[in-house]
Every structure is written in C-alpha cells, then in structure tokens.
Amino acid sequence: MKRLFFSIISLILFFYVLYLEIPKEINHNPYYDISVLSENGSLNLVSAIVLDYRFYDTFFEILVFTITIIGISYFMKFFKPNKNEFSPPSVVLRVFAPVMFPITLLLGFYNTLTGHLYPGGGFNSGIILGTGVLSLALVKKYEDIEDIFEKSRIEEIKVLIPLFIIIYAVIGKMFFGEYFINFFPKMQPGSIFSGGSAVMLNSFIAFEVFGGSWTILYQFIKHRGLL
Template sequence: MGKWVYVLAALAFGVKMVVLVHPTPESPLAIVAQVVTDSGIPNAVSAIILRNRLYDTVCEVIVFTIAIMGVQGIMADERPLSRIYQLTDAPSVVLAQLGATIAALVGVELALRGHLTPGGGFAAGVAGGTAIGLIAMTSPPELLQSIYQRWHISTWEKLTVMVFIILSVLTLIGWEPPQGKLGALVSGGMIPVLNMLVAVKVTLGSWAMVLVFIRYRGLL
C-alpha cells in the first residue's frame, strides 16, 4: 500500500509541474528587481543565497564542516613530517606577507559590505583562508598551531556554525531585524549577520585544514 502512495504522489507532482502554468515576470530584470525589493539590499546574489535559497546555504555550511572533519580524520593515522620547509628568502617572505595583508583586508571588506557590493561570506572566507595560507608559508608551523590552540579556534568555529543555523532557522520562520534603508551598511535584515558568520566559519575552517595539510604534507 505504501508503495502506491509514493507512486501516486510522484504522478501528482509530475502533473502539477507539467500542467499548471507558473506566472512568469515580463523580463529577467523584473526578477532581480523583485529580489532587491524583498531583501532590502542591492546585491541580489547575496539576497538569493542568504534569503531565497537559505536552505541550500545552511546545507553548504554543514557540508564544509563535514569536509574539515574528513580531512582531519583521514590525516589522523598518518605520521607527521619530520621537517617542514618554509619560504625563507626575503623577497618571497615580503611578498607573501604583503599578499596576506591585502587578502585579509579584502576579506573584511567582503564580509562587512558583501550585501551592498559584489562579494559575500563565502568569498570573504576564501580571502581570509588565503591570508592564513600565505602566513603559514613563511611562519613556523608550531607558531600557528599554538595560536590555534591558545585561542580555541576549533571551538569558535563550531559555535559559529551553531549560531548560523539558529539565526537561519529564525529567518526561515519569518523573524528578522528591520531591513533598513536600501544601500545603507546596516540594512538587509539578517543577511549581513549571516554573511559575517559564514566569513568567520570559512576562514577558521580553512585555518584548520591548512594546519593539517602542512603538518602531514608540507607546502604543496
């Protein structure tokens, strides 16, 4: 009996998709305008990722967390390298540190203003992870590892994921701060907050993976 229920449900869904006509806007620009109006931010991409398709974004954050756990689990049984070579020549060190500074500043900019300009939490997290990777290429691995443990970065990463999921659930059930003025830094309801949480999560997760890869693989 249960099998026929699933078959009938699938048939009904197919009929609904084929027979019923969905209303379409006059042009694609009308869709973008509607997204901007509903979200209160000019960046329609961030509005779709963190509002219209928030379910997908929550799953992407969870998948990234699982990927970090997978990397740590796979490498756990391997033997760390006895010696890790770093970049030591002065030009390379200066360029790497300069690149890390620029990447970090870009990450902060994308996290804070990603709802107003091209960018967002994931892009900001990638920039932050790039900055950490460049620093790791020119610093002793023990230094980054000690900072990671001293400030309990792993705990902060997990807390960031939990807060992101809680705020996402509140947004999905209809609760969020006022949208504010379109184009203002404090606007878009929950979207800027979610952007910053994603940026922090991706940055800290990238930090964890960089440390693991350098410890067991060196500078790839």
C-alpha cells in the same frame, strides 16, 4: 541486469515526481512578483537569494562543508606529524607575505560587510581570509603555526557556526512563523544594514569558510611529506 532495471525505474519515478512539483501556473506564483529592495533591501540580488529566499540551500552547503572539515581533521589524526627541518623561504616570500597579509584581511572584512551591496559575500570572503593566512604560513615554522592554531580555538568555534544558524532559524519560526526568515529590520537600501540579516549571515559563512581553510592548511602543513 536487475540493477539496471531498478535504476531506470528509479529515474522514471524521480522525473515524474519532479514534473508533479513544477508549478503549472507560474504567473500566479507570488514569488515571481517580489520586489528585492522592498522585501530584502540588498542591492546584490545574488546575496538576497542565497541569504534569504534560498537560504535552505546555503545552510546545507555550510553543513556539508563543516562535516567535510571535521572528517579531514579526524582522518589526519591517523598520521604522525612531519619532523622535517624547516626550509627558509625565499627573499620574495619573506618580503611579500607580511605585506599581503593585512591587505587580504582588510579585503576579506570589507567583502563580508558589503557582500549584500556589491559583488562579494561570505564564501569568497572566507577564501580571501584563508589566502591571507596561507601567505603568512609560507614564511613561518610549523611550530609557530601550530601555536597560533591551538591558541585561536578556530577549529572548535567553527563547528558552532551551524548551531548559531539553526538558532537563527528557530527564532524566526517561533516569533515570525517561518524558518530562516529574514526578520532583521531592513534599513535604507545601500546602507550597511539594508539587507537585514545579511551582514550577520555573511559573517558566519566567512568565518566558517576561513576556519575550514585554516584547518585544512594546518593539517597539511603538519603532515606534509607523509601523504
């Protein structure tokens, strides 16, 4: 009964504070008068929001994703690697996977570089790149996958991505007075670098999502049949 009472009180206080934070005079809020093309340069409005105006949200999404991947890697260390024999893939996979791999890589890179101009961006680019690796992993032995994974150092590099983003935020605060401010030059709308820092941030996000999906794939292949 006490828990229910405190839960109700907490909800009332939460919504009361939320009500206090709602702007009472929306027409006088300067953020409702922004011009995306002049201030950000991105043709893709969603990209301008997630990589500029609301990048705090995006950063914490990346941080949560990174912590999740670290947790999966740590948790899977308690299991012994799978020693089952490799089952040769079907003819369809052996033919299909090598063809799809370079296509998905090209699509992922293109999606990253043009995410602020057309539908796309870092998150779905990372998934596209991860799908390409998955198609290749279906036709390779675990030993080959492990060798590629260990030599690529992806697991170590992807942990540094949030640090790079924090450095970007600190530079903005030190020289331009605001964290996560898009201080890169805004080129002609429609060009590759028209979104300021959009290409850099999309590349960071794409690599983080790709590295995370690659880590999950590697761990599950290493321990398949044991979960």
